[in-house]
Amino acid sequence: MTDTTTEKSSTAAADDETSEMRFGAGETAWLAVVTVLALLGVALGVIALIVAKDNTGGSAAPAAGGGAAATEATVSASEFAFDPADVQLVAGQEVSVQFDNAGAVEHNWTVLSEQIGSEAEFSEDLVLAQVPNTAAGESSDASFTLEAGEYQVICTVTGHFDAGMQGTVSAS
Numbered sequence: 001m002t003d004t005t006t007e008k009s010s011t012a013a014a015d016d017e018t019s020e021m022r023f024g025a026g027e028t029a030w031l032a033v034v035t036v037l038a039l040l041g042v043a044l045g046v047i048a049l050i051v052a053k054d055n056t057g058g059s060a061a062p063a064a065g066g067g068a069a070a071t072e073a074t075v076s077a078s079e080f081a082f083d084p085a086d087v088q089l090v091a092g093q094e095v096s097v098q099f100d101n102a103g104a105v106e107h108n109w110t111v112l113s114e115q116i117g118s119e120a121e122f123s124e125d126l127v128l129a130q131v132p133n134t135a136a137g138e139s140s141d142a143s144f145t146l147e148a149g150e151y152q153v154i155c156t157v158t159g160h161f162d163a164g165m166q167g168t169v170s171a172s
């Protein structure tokens with residue numbers, strides 16, 4: 001009984017081989033094209049993954065030591081941007097941000113409880129934490145505790161948020 005089954009399955013395998021051989025030259029060429037395209041797709045996917053990894057590693061490393069949430073961050077300001085724009089901090093415990101104004105005018109770094117779309121929507125009630133106005137070339141810092149979440153950060157000096165001076169804090 002066992003021998004018969006073995007024979008049957010080997011016959012089936014042989015049949016499969018014959019059917020593969022039955023492909024005409026045209027079909028084989030078509031298969032080759034499809035295979036090459038599939039391999040190219042895989043190669044592009046791998047390259048995209050490598051590039052994406054490099055990007056996250058590069059931007060997260062200076063701010064938070066490899067992308068993990070930290071208890072300290074250093075942000076530098078210029079006209080009109082924060083560097084890094086996005087900061088990862090630990091939630092539920094005191095964290096501190098050092099703020100270096102590398103710009104030519106004063107700036108601040110203000111964490112908001114709600115997302116706003118323009119300066120007209122800003123109100124002091126929205127301020128969760130803030131590094132206050134810091135003159136050009138000066139540094140300030142602030143310590144605060146955030147609940148887990150994603151927060152918008154803006155510079156509240158008139159015209160700066162509307163000029164694009166914003167970022168985020170992720171607390172986790």
Ligand SMILES: [Cu+2]
Pocket residue numbers: 080106107108155156157160165
């Ligand atoms: Cu500013």
